[in-house]
Amino acid sequence: MDTFVQQLINGLTIGSIYALIALGYTMVYGILRLINFAHGDIYMVGAYAGFILATSLGFASDPSAFGFVVTLVGAMAIAAAIGMAIERFAYRPVRKFSKMTTLITAIGMSLLIEYLFVFFFSGTPRSFPQLLPNDNITLFGNATISTSQILIFVVSILLMVLLQYIIYKTKIGKAMRAVSFNINSAKLMGINTDFVIAFTFALGSALAAAGGVLTAQYNPKIEPLMGIITGLKAFVAAVLGGIGNIPGAVLGGLLIGAAETLVVGYGSYIGIPSTYRDAVAFAILILVLLLRPAGLLGSNVQEKV
Amino acid sequence: MSSWVKNLIVGIVIVAVLYVVNAMLSSSGFFGLGVDDYQGRLLAFIAINIILATSLNLINGFTGQFSIGHAGFMAVGAYSSAYFTVNYGKALESSFAFMGEIGAASVVLLIAIVIGALVAALAGLIVGIPSLRLKGDYLAIVTLGFAEIIRIVILNIDAVGGATGYQVPGYANFLWIGIFAVITVVVIHNIVKSDTGRALISIREDELAAEAMGVNTTRYKVTSFVIGSAFAGIAGVLFAHYNKFLSTNDFQFIRSFEIIIMIVIGGMGSMTGAILGAIVVTLLPEILRQLPGIQIGDSVFQVADLRLVIFALILILTMILRPQGILGTREFGLSWLKRPRKDSEGDEGDATDKGVPIAQQSEAKKMQSEEDKK
Numbered sequence: 001m002d003t004f005v006q007q008l009i010n011g012l013t014i015g016s017i018y019a020l021i022a023l024g025y026t027m028v029y030g031i032l033r034l035i036n037f038a039h040g041d042i043y044m045v046g047a048y049a050g051f052i053l054a055t056s057l058g059f060a061s062d063p064s065a066f067g068f069v070v071t072l073v074g075a076m077a078i079a080a081a082i083g084m085a086i087e088r089f090a091y092r093p094v095r096k097f098s099k100m101t102t103l104i105t106a107i108g109m110s111l112l113i114e115y116l117f118v119f120f121f122s123g124t125p126r127s128f129p130q131l132l133p134n135d136n137i138t139l140f141g142n143a144t145i146s147t148s149q150i151l152i153f154v155v156s157i158l159l160m161v162l163l164q165y166i167i168y169k170t171k172i173g174k175a176m177r178a179v180s181f182n183i184n185s186a187k188l189m190g191i192n193t194d195f196v197i198a199f200t201f202a203l204g205s206a207l208a209a210a211g212g213v214l215t216a217q218y219n220p221k222i223e224p225l226m227g228i229i230t231g232l233k234a235f236v237a238a239v240l241g242g243i244g245n246i247p248g249a250v251l252g253g254l255l256i257g258a259a260e261t262l263v264v265g266y267g268s269y270i271g272i273p274s275t276y277r278d279a280v281a282f283a284i285l286i287l288v289l290l291l292r293p294a295g296l297l298g299s300n301v302q303e304k305v
Numbered sequence: 306m307s308s309w310v311k312n313l314i315v316g317i318v319i320v321a322v323l324y325v326v327n328a329m330l331s332s333s334g335f336f337g338l339g340v341d342d343y344q345g346r347l348l349a350f351i352a353i354n355i356i357l358a359t360s361l362n363l364i365n366g367f368t369g370q371f372s373i374g375h376a377g378f379m380a381v382g383a384y385s386s387a388y389f390t391v392n393y394g395k396a397l398e399s400s401f402a403f404m405g406e407i408g409a410a411s412v413v414l415l416i417a418i419v420i421g422a423l424v425a426a427l428a429g430l431i432v433g434i435p436s437l438r439l440k441g442d443y444l445a446i447v448t449l450g451f452a453e454i455i456r457i458v459i460l461n462i463d464a465v466g467g468a469t470g471y472q473v474p475g476y477a478n479f480l481w482i483g484i485f486a487v488i489t490v491v492v493i494h495n496i497v498k499s500d501t502g503r504a505l506i507s508i509r510e511d512e513l514a515a516e517a518m519g520v521n522t523t524r525y526k527v528t529s530f531v532i533g534s535a536f537a538g539i540a541g542v543l544f545a546h547y548n549k550f551l552s553t554n555d556f557q558f559i560r561s562f563e564i565i566i567m568i569v570i571g572g573m574g575s576m577t578g579a580i581l582g583a584i585v586v587t588l589l590p591e592i593l594r595q596l597p598g599i600q601i602g603d604s605v606f607q608v609a610d611l612r613l614v615i616f617a618l619i620l621i622l623t624m625i626l627r628p629q630g631i632l633g634t635r636e637f638g639l640s641w642l643k644r645p646r647k648d649s650e651g652d653e654g655d656a657t658d659k660g661v662p663i664a665q666q667s668e669a670k671k672m673q674s675e676e677d678k679k
Contacts, residue, residue, distance in 0.1 A: 029442075033442070035442060035445075035446075090621055090625070093625040094624050094625055094628060097624075097628035098628065099371070099441070099442075100365070100371075100565075100569050100573060101569065101624050101628040101629075102624075103445075103565075104565065104566060104569045104570075104620065104624050105620075105621055105624040105625070107562050107565075107566070107620075108566075108617045108618075108620035108621040108624065109617070109621060111613065111616070111617035111620070112614060112617035112618060112621065115611075115613035115614045115617060116614055118613075119610060119611060119614060232453075232558070235446075236446070236450070239443070239446055243442075273461060275457075275460070275461050276457060276461065278453070278457055279453065279454045279457040279458070282449075282450035282451070282453050282454050283450075283454060285446065285447070285450050286435075286436075286447055286450050286451065286454075289439060289443055289446070289447055290435050290436075290438075290439075290447075293438075293439055293443060
């Protein structure tokens with residue numbers, strides 16, 4: 001029982017990170033019907049931005065809660081700016097073209113970011129400084145939760161609540177919902193769709209960057225290609241929950257994270273070795289899509305003839 | 306001259322040319338006209354990529370089914386045939402020893418190719434039947450997922466080396482790779498020009514309309530997927546037996562993306578486009594690798610270190626400036642020599658306007674352009 005609780009805590013920790021990244025995928029897909037393959041790399045950019053901020057501003061040698069907040073917010077702001085720049089210079093020119101073209105542009109963008117970072121920071125992993133003290137708190141029995149895990153839960157829940165507030169209670173959120181419902185009608189109603197799309201990219205990128213900084217507090221090794229697999233799994237999480245659906249992305253992220261750690265912990269009992277860890281997300285995805293093509297919370301859209 | 310005689314002659318000429326090129330690739334050279342091993346490898350990889358690109362083009366370009374898991378089927382073909390040659394290759398070679406060393410090796414390779422193609426086709430069938438019910442992005446994600454699962458499963462099979470990689474005997478040479486590249490192009494060209502090909506293209510243009518016209522869309526989609534997978538398997542077999550070493554890292558999803566990039570850069574739904582794309586995508590990083598360094602002060606800045614960044618930039622710029630790819634859906638060939646000049650201009654317009662009364666044509670065009678804006 002203790003180990004099960006422990007596995008579940010670890011799974012939900014990773015799951016919260018997946019959820020934060022999945023939110024960006026799902027919002028962009030909801031509005032542009034674009035699989036933004038570069039989004040996983042924004043998560044990496046966020047981690048690096050945090051790393052640079054923390055080391056250059058001296059928070060690394062003098063850890064404090066203030067330093068952490070500055071690093072987190074700074075990394076989110078930098079990533080938001082980069083996300084908007086990507087949208088403006090790469091995606092906007094190809095928006096009207098076919099799906100294949102936009103997809104290849106996104107793949108190209110992903111490669112560009114990865115190899116620019118490999119070029120400037122080299123491929124060797126770096127160690128992210130510990131900005132907050134990391135202690136293990138014993139819950140009951142042998143199950144423990146570390147403060148960095150608590151931090152991940154608290155910050156991601158705060159950000160998700162904030163996102164929910166932005167989308168459902170503010171004017172720009174209303175505009176986002178209108179654009180995702182029908183971009184042309186939204187334009188006719190006087191909504192500046194270009195601005196709304198840019199804002200969506202900024203929002204999604206900021207969340208992914210927060211995920212990057214939080215992960216780096218939990219697992220301090222950062223490298224330029226860290227966004228590939230994490231991004232792919234977060235994307236799977238978004239599709240699993242029903243792409244374009246915001247609560248779905250969170251649910252999908254938590255499910256994938258939990259399933260992954262449970263397979264590592266218990267898979268050997270049912271004949272799945274722990275090396276299948278990375279296949280679990282895809283297997284779940286395929287099963288769900290075949291049984292419920294719109295995802296867990298997605299609504300089935302009827303095709304008009 | 307009857308057509309099969311013509312085809313036979315063309316075939317013999319192609320094989321002869323490939324034979325000469327192959328001879329030139331050997332270290333001794335062909336009458337002293339050899340090229341070095343590096344260029345030889347590049348040529349072989351171009352030919353393998355042509356097989357991959359044309360076969361994926363059948364699925365993505367002609368049938369319009371968004372598959373981004375082609376490397377998975379390549380891996381299936383590579384590993385299944387490699388398992389065969391590693392375990393039974395030597396024995397088979399000795400039982401075919403009467404055909405000489407080269408003959409026996411060729412027989413083993415051909416059997417390996419049949420095995421690789423069949424196993425990959427089976428994998429294509431197993432993946433295709435459930436997933437082809439999905440459309441667009443969802444199909445893309447599922448094929449990507451299947452390819453990753455295939456890779457991870459192979460990674461966990463110790464009999465084929467697992468994570469340490471797999472040593473494979475080198476039965477394939479450029480001659481065989483070239484011959485199979487030509488066979489792939491011819492077979493897929495013929496499929497596209499056949500009744501089946503028309504059905505596939507009708508599915509790409511409008512699946513609902515195709516179904517209404519009596520095209521069994523599920524059957525044709527699965528057929529196209531299985532044929533594409535089989536050829537990807539063949540590419541895998543050739544890759545395995547040319548490279549002599551297999552690692553699951555060669556079949557990560559970035560490999561699938563590379564194949565997609567080839568067909569999109571060349572032009573979706575164009576045979577020659579896929580071939581051109583395969584050549585460009587294989588050669589471009591190698592050309593960029595040879596860029597000279599720039600002297601800045603005392604240090605030399607190696608531009609070649611930025612080759613992957615430049616590659617990505619070229620990719621993005623191509624999509625922005627020429628979204629339909631280099632050739633679009635057109636074919637590159639010698640037909641423009643025969644055609645009178647004025648025809649080449651209004652080509653596209655004529656094709657779409659056929660069968661529409663003139664009065665409605667402008668109306669249809671207007672709707673089309675509005676459709677495009679969405």
